[in-house]
Amino acid sequence: MSNQARQLIENISDQYVLLAADPAQAFTAVAQKKKKNRTKIFAIAAAAAAMYIIITVSLIIGALTPPDDPVAPPDDGPGAQDRPEQPGEPDAGPEDPNPPDEPGTSPNIYKPTSDQIYESLCASWIYGSDKQPQYRPTYLAFTQAQIFYLVNAETGESVQGTYRMEDNNQNEGKITFSLWVINERQEWEKYPVTVQLLFNSANYNGHLLLVTYEDRQETITYWRRSLGIENFIIWSGYSGKSHSVNAYIEKIEVSESQGYEHNEFNFSIPDNSIFNTMSPIRLDGNTVYRIKPGSYFQGSAVSYTIYRADGSIYLEGKLSYQSNGFTENYIPTIPDGQTYFYHLRYTCDQNSTRLTATCHAYFAILQNKSTISPILPQEPEIKLPDLNYFWQHLRGKWYPKNNALPFWFAFQPDGRVYVMNTNTNESSIKSYSLNDNCIDIFSYHENIGWQRENIDIQLDTENDCLNVTFGEESRQYYRDPSSYYPVRIFNSNTQAKEDEKIYNFYFEEIRVSHSNSVFRFDLPDFEHFKQLIPLSFTDIPRFSISRIDCTASYKVYTQDGILFSESSWNPSAGRDAIDIPDKYGIYYIDITYSLDVTSFPSYVQSQQIVHYYIAIDYHEKDQPDYVPPVLGDNRISIPLLDCDSPLAHMTLDTQNALHGSGCASITFSKGSPVLSPNKLNSPIDATGMDMLEFDLYVSDLSLLTGNFFPSTSAALEITSGGTCDYEELLFTWEDIVRYGLAGQELKQGWNHVIFPLSMAKENSASAKKFDISQIDFIRFYIIDTSKLGSGEYTVKLDNICLTGEQK
Amino acid sequence: MKNDAKIIQLLWERSNRALEAIDQAYGKRCLQLANSILHNEQDAEECVNDAYLHLWRTIPPTTPQSIEAYLFKTVRNLSLNRIEKNTAQKRGGTAPDIPLHELEETLADLTLPEDSVALRRAINTFLATLDKRDVILFVRRYWYSDSISDLARTTGMKENTVYQRLHTLRKKLHRHLLKGGISI
Numbered sequence: 001m002s003n004q005a006r007q008l009i010e011n012i013s014d015q016y017v018l019l020a021a022d023p024a025q026a027f028t029a030v031a032q033k034k035k036k037n038r039t040k041i042f043a044i045a046a047a048a049a050a051m052y053i054i055i056t057v058s059l060i061i062g063a064l065t066p067p068d069d070p071v072a073p074p075d076d077g078p079g080a081q082d083r084p085e086q087p088g089e090p091d092a093g094p095e096d097p098n099p100p101d102e103p104g105t106s107p108n109i110y111k112p113t114s115d116q117i118y119e120s121l122c123a124s125w126i127y128g129s130d131k132q133p134q135y136r137p138t139y140l141a142f143t144q145a146q147i148f149y150l151v152n153a154e155t156g157e158s159v160q161g162t163y164r165m166e167d168n169n170q171n172e173g174k175i176t177f178s179l180w181v182i183n184e185r186q187e188w189e190k191y192p193v194t195v196q197l198l199f200n201s202a203n204y205n206g207h208l209l210l211v212t213y214e215d216r217q218e219t220i221t222y223w224r225r226s227l228g229i230e231n232f233i234i235w236s237g238y239s240g241k242s243h244s245v246n247a248y249i250e251k252i253e254v255s256e257s258q259g260y261e262h263n264e265f266n267f268s269i270p271d272n273s274i275f276n277t278m279s280p281i282r283l284d285g286n287t288v289y290r291i292k293p294g295s296y297f298q299g300s301a302v303s304y305t306i307y308r309a310d311g312s313i314y315l316e317g318k319l320s321y322q323s324n325g326f327t328e329n330y331i332p333t334i335p336d337g338q339t340y341f342y343h344l345r346y347t348c349d350q351n352s353t354r355l356t357a358t359c360h361a362y363f364a365i366l367q368n369k370s371t372i373s374p375i376l377p378q379e380p381e382i383k384l385p386d387l388n389y390f391w392q393h394l395r396g397k398w399y400p401k402n403n404a405l406p407f408w409f410a411f412q413p414d415g416r417v418y419v420m421n422t423n424t425n426e427s428s429i430k431s432y433s434l435n436d437n438c439i440d441i442f443s444y445h446e447n448i449g450w451q452r453e454n455i456d457i458q459l460d461t462e463n464d465c466l467n468v469t470f471g472e473e474s475r476q477y478y479r480d481p482s483s484y485y486p487v488r489i490f491n492s493n494t495q496a497k498e499d500e501k502i503y504n505f506y507f508e509e510i511r512v513s514h515s516n517s518v519f520r521f522d523l524p525d526f527e528h529f530k531q532l533i534p535l536s537f538t539d540i541p542r543f544s545i546s547r548i549d550c551t552a553s554y555k556v557y558t559q560d561g562i563l564f565s566e567s568s569w570n571p572s573a574g575r576d577a578i579d580i581p582d583k584y585g586i587y588y589i590d591i592t593y594s595l596d597v598t599s600f601p602s603y604v605q606s607q608q609i610v611h612y613y614i615a616i617d618y619h620e621k622d623q624p625d626y627v628p629p630v631l632g633d634n635r636i637s638i639p640l641l642d643c644d645s646p647l648a649h650m651t652l653d654t655q656n657a658l659h660g661s662g663c664a665s666i667t668f669s670k671g672s673p674v675l676s677p678n679k680l681n682s683p684i685d686a687t688g689m690d691m692l693e694f695d696l697y698v699s700d701l702s703l704l705t706g707n708f709f710p711s712t713s714a715a716l717e718i719t720s721g722g723t724c725d726y727e728e729l730l731f732t733w734e735d736i737v738r739y740g741l742a743g744q745e746l747k748q749g750w751n752h753v754i755f756p757l758s759m760a761k762e763n764s765a766s767a768k769k770f771d772i773s774q775i776d777f778i779r780f781y782i783i784d785t786s787k788l789g790s791g792e793y794t795v796k797l798d799n800i801c802l803t804g805e806q807k
Numbered sequence: 808m809k810n811d812a813k814i815i816q817l818l819w820e821r822s823n824r825a826l827e828a829i830d831q832a833y834g835k836r837c838l839q840l841a842n843s844i845l846h847n848e849q850d851a852e853e854c855v856n857d858a859y860l861h862l863w864r865t866i867p868p869t870t871p872q873s874i875e876a877y878l879f880k881t882v883r884n885l886s887l888n889r890i891e892k893n894t895a896q897k898r899g900g901t902a903p904d905i906p907l908h909e910l911e912e913t914l915a916d917l918t919l920p921e922d923s924v925a926l927r928r929a930i931n932t933f934l935a936t937l938d939k940r941d942v943i944l945f946v947r948r949y950w951y952s953d954s955i956s957d958l959a960r961t962t963g964m965k966e967n968t969v970y971q972r973l974h975t976l977r978k979k980l981h982r983h984l985l986k987g988g989i990s991i
Contacts, residue, residue, distance in 0.1 A: 004919050005910035006887060009949050011927040014876035016934050020946035021836065021875060 117165070117175055121197050125209050125222040140195070140211065140222055148179055150193070161191060165454060174198060174210075382433045382442075384415050393461050394434075396479040405468060405475050407455070417441060437461065637693065637801035638686045640718060641678060641778050663697070663798035666780065670788035676780045677724055683776040689804035692718075692731060692755045697796035701748045702789075709733040712761075713784035716797075720771040721764065724779050729770045730761040733782075750796075757802075775802075811874040818866040826859050833875060837882045843952040844886040844905060850893075854885040861885075883950070906948050913977040917984055933983040937976070944969070945976050 125140040141149040142163065150159045161181035179191040192214040209222040385394060390413045397410040410418040417432040419441070430443040430453065439457035456469040457477075466477035641664070668674045694716075698704055714733035721727035736753055762770055780797065814832065817825035837858065841851035858881040862874075871877035890905065920926060934942050944962065947953040955973075959966040 004914045004917070005907045005949075007926060008910070008914065008919060008930050009907065010880075010884070011930050012934065012946060012950055013927070013931050014873055016931070016942055016946050017876050017879060017950060018873060019939070020943040020951065021879065 117197065120199075121175075121177070121209075125211075140209065150179075150191075159191065163195070166194075382415055382431060383435050384413070385434050387413055393459060393464070398466055398477040399480055400468065400475045400477050405470055405473055407468070407470070409457075409466070409477070411439075434459070439466075636689075637803040638684055638689060639799070639801050640680075640684060640686075640775065641797070641800040663695075663796050664780075665794060665796045667792050667794045668782060668785060668788075669792050670785050670790065673785060674780070674782040678778050679722065680776045680778065683720070683774045684802075685773040686775055686802040686804075687773045689772065689802035690757050691803045692716075692753070692757060692760070692800075693803050694753050694800040695750055695796075695798040696736070696753050697750045697794070697798075698748060699792075699794040703793060703795070704737050704748075704751075708737075708787055709782060709784060714782040716780050716800075717778070718770075718775055719777040719779075720774040721766065721768065722776050724777065725763065725765045727766065727768050727770045728763045729757065730763050731755055732761065735759065735761075772802075814874050815866065815870060818863065826863065829859055829862065829874070829878065833878055837878060840879060840882050840951055841886045843954070843957075844883065845889060850889055851886070854889055855882055857885050858882040906952050909973070910949060910977065910980075913981050914984075917981070919984075929984060933980055936983065937979075941972070941976055944972060948973055 121142045125142075139149070139151045141151070148161055148163045159181060161179055163177045163179050166176045166178045175197045177195045177197065179193050179195065181189065181191045183189045194212040194214065196210040196212070198208040198210060210219055211222050212219040384390075390411070394411045397408060399408050408420040410420075411432060412418075415431050415433075417430050419430055430441050433440045433442070437459040439459060441453040441455055441457070443453055454470070458467040458469075460467055460476075464479065468475050468477050664676075666674055666676060702708060709732075711734065712730065712732050716731045716733075716736070717724060717728050718731075719726055719728040736755060757772075764770065778800070780795075814825055814828050817828055834855065837855045838851055841854045842848060845851050845854065858878060861881050862878060887905075919929070934945065937945065940962075944958065947958060947961075948955075953961075955966050955969050958964075958969045962969065964972070
């Protein structure tokens with residue numbers, strides 16, 4: 001047999017061995033994955049806003065050399081498995097291999113992912129090495145809540161603070177972290193200790209820590225405690241969610257007899273001051289907890305004590321593992337409302353190593369308190385490109401060649417950037433800063449603050465690409481050809497450029513059809529919505545959204561997830577507006593574009609459906625008292641309709657008139673058309689007038705959405721033919737809403753309408769045209785009331801005039 | 808993973824039920840693996856039992872990340888050792904035809920490093936360049952020693968196609984090893 005071949009194949013990593021373990025299942029999975037890939041599903045999974053702080057860390061129960069024994073753990077001891085050069089058993093005992101290295105890395109460098117870095121770091125570390133005989137009673141512990149502890153086990157003194165990654169130099173296999181503490185002036189300052197996590201050997205796998213005490217100019221090695229790995233799970237009876245937590249190892253004692261017998265160990269309960277240095281676990285809003293040791297502890301007995309914040313014992317008991325698993329070993333529920341400290345004692349019988357160890361783990365459940373809020377020393381300075389530069393160079397969505405890195409980016413002109421992890425299909429909203437074409441990405445972490453992401457991006461404007469470096473990998477990123485078009489949101493009243501906001505929208509999901517079949521799109525839940533783009537339109541009364549070259553449909557949801565309205569339009573035929581009343585707070589708009597992308601080589605076969613989500617944060621303003629506008633000195637007005645006296649088909653409202661003694665009031669409901677013709681007593685000559693002005697009251701804001709009464713289904717008309725439809729000038733409701741309220745705050749109640757006659761529609765059942773010098777008929781009508789909800793609606797008109805410059 | 812945790816727990820408790828649990832979870836596939844290599848049911852059963860014993864002896868203190876992978880590797884190593892032993896005893900008898908022989912030709916003009924880290928890197932970086940289907944095909948053939956007919960059945964490909972595909976993969980491996988600095 002070929003020894004070379006056997007040696008080579010023996011080194012295939014577990015990952016691939018397990019991948020192929022079940023051939024039928026594996027090949028089926030591949031086939032499904034390929035099918036799935038063809039459909040190009042890229043999903044947003046909103047994750048950023050810390051729905052729950054999930055802290056996943058391992059509690060390491062490690063063997064410790066006795067204080068006066070300078071020797072490292074015995075070679076055959078349980079701790080030996082994490083040490084370098086662990087002898088294996090070549091015949092039958094395969095050593096645990098590492099994940100496969102990526103191509104292109106230099107030899108002997110283990111290249112961890114970001115998660116693996118923190119997974120490796122977040123543990124309890126102990127001083128000790130057979131090369132460093134001086135014993136130091138110091139422990140280091142890192143939590144994924146970005147807290148570190150440095151403890152002197154002899155004196156009980158401890159330091160806590162936060163840490164951050166300073167230098168991820170994976171080429172040298174070292175990842176450097178700095179430590180920060182709050183000084184007496186309550187400011188963050190760098191603690192004179194630097195920590196390097198070593199990944200420089202496949203056998204180390206991040207299980208060595210070089211700790212440099214800068215004041216002593218001394219570097220010593222810490223070992224990760226490795227007797228066993230324990231996950232503690234706190235389970236909320238209220239939300240049903242579990243939280244894995246990093247329990248802090250307060251102390252470990254090992255028998256002086258090296259464990260030949262099951263000795264008893266003395267262990268003193270730490271006082272409150274020590275408790276206070278421990279990792280707090282904050283679970284706001286939950287009511288009860290249950291704590292379950294994780295499934296990897298193999299101790300023979302576990303006892304626990306739960307203390308109140310004052311140190312008194314709340315509960316104590318003992319757990320014995322069942323042979324059928326661990327699920328019944330929850331520690332009883334803990335009621336809400338207090339701070340608890342949890343003390344867990346393990347007695348571990350390690351027969352094979354003749355070592356008996358007791359491990360004590362503490363963690364505190366801190367309810368509704370936030371005593372530790374580490375933040376970074378300073379917030380990042382954000383520099384953004386101007387809009388022209390943005391649309392020229394940063395628009396669209398960026399993806400890596402061959403998907404070599406698992407990140408996609410979509411930059412926004414306002415400084416946000418969406419980063420999607422294509423491995424997990426999760427996306428998050430971060431900030432970016434562009435400085436000399438270098439892009440820094442920052443993310444905000446609760447309790448920590450802004451943190452620069454460990455990813456370097458260089459904008460190459462000449463080649464229209466991004467050079468992205470993550471760890472050792474450097475890749476070029478290209479713009480997704482289907483993400484060129486911006487979505488515009490603009491003030492449909494003014495059409496003013498300064499009111500227009502242009503967003504480079506992140507594709508929530510893209511599906512490419514091969515069969516032109518029906519696409520299903522699930523509405524994300526509210527938690528998901530909260531991750532979406534909040535657009536504040538405090539100063540803009542209405543907005544419209546347009547995009548060219550595609551057909552589109554939209555659904556507008558209120559923040560409670562209820563469908564508010566839906567429609568479709570063809571943006572290539574012109575701008576269309578989605579009018580959102582300022583009534584329900586935040587809206588979420590799901591816009592679906594059907595986009596023919598046959599011209600794009602990469603999506604040749606299909607129609608593409610793109611879904612956008614836009615959240616519109618619409619703040620309702622207090623409506624000020626309505627004051628009718630006063631015409632300027634150089635304008636005259638000609639009353640068309642005397643609203644101060646009873647009119648046919650209209651009710652005279654004498655209580656709420658803006659002018660004179662009354663106004664015309666029309667109340668209507670679904671299924672009841674409104675027709676209110678009024679023949680004037682004598683014709684009015686309004687020659688020279690160029691505007692129609694009146695005060696308009698609406699009882700419900702929904703009436704003022706642009707297409708609520710589409711086309712000519714509702715209008716105010718004036719004629720010179722003595723009746724309706726003859727020699728007519730038509731002011732449709734849709735036009736009034738769109739153009740007549742220009743520059744005003746759209747609101748429920750009174751509004752002032754100024755409508756240019758030149759924009760009105762002319763219409764006549766006869767050959768004769770509208771004659772402005774012979775106006776003798778006016779009518780307000782609503783003939784399509786199908787969109788009305790239940791209940792009554794009221795429209796009031798007052799002071800209907802034609803106005804113009806005084807001659 | 809759930810099974811693994813339970814098995815590890817039972818092993819640490821030194822419970823006899825550990826071996827039952829292992830056999831229940833992985834016994835069938837272990838036997839299949841050993842049989843693929845040995846083509847002898849009795850030998851295969853013995854190798855699987857030896858593998859169980861090895862687990863019993865090594866856990867604790869070892870805590871493998873994956874019991875499944877650990878067990879399969881053990882079964883495979885023991886099976887290959889058994890083949891070598893049987894062949895040596897026959898003194899001139901022919902060794903059974905195992906897929907690893909196909910790789911001999913590929914590796915004939917290469918000298919692989921003795922350093923296990925470099926070897927691991929070489930083979931795993933090669934697999935990382937393949938698509939999943941090819942990875943599974945390669946690993947099933949040369950790690951699990953699946954026959955061509957078995958692979959054809961599970962993949963739905965023709966036997967000839969499987970053979971051609973494996974030939975291509977071996978050539979790719981050769982190129983990869985050359986490119987990676989493995990000396991001729």
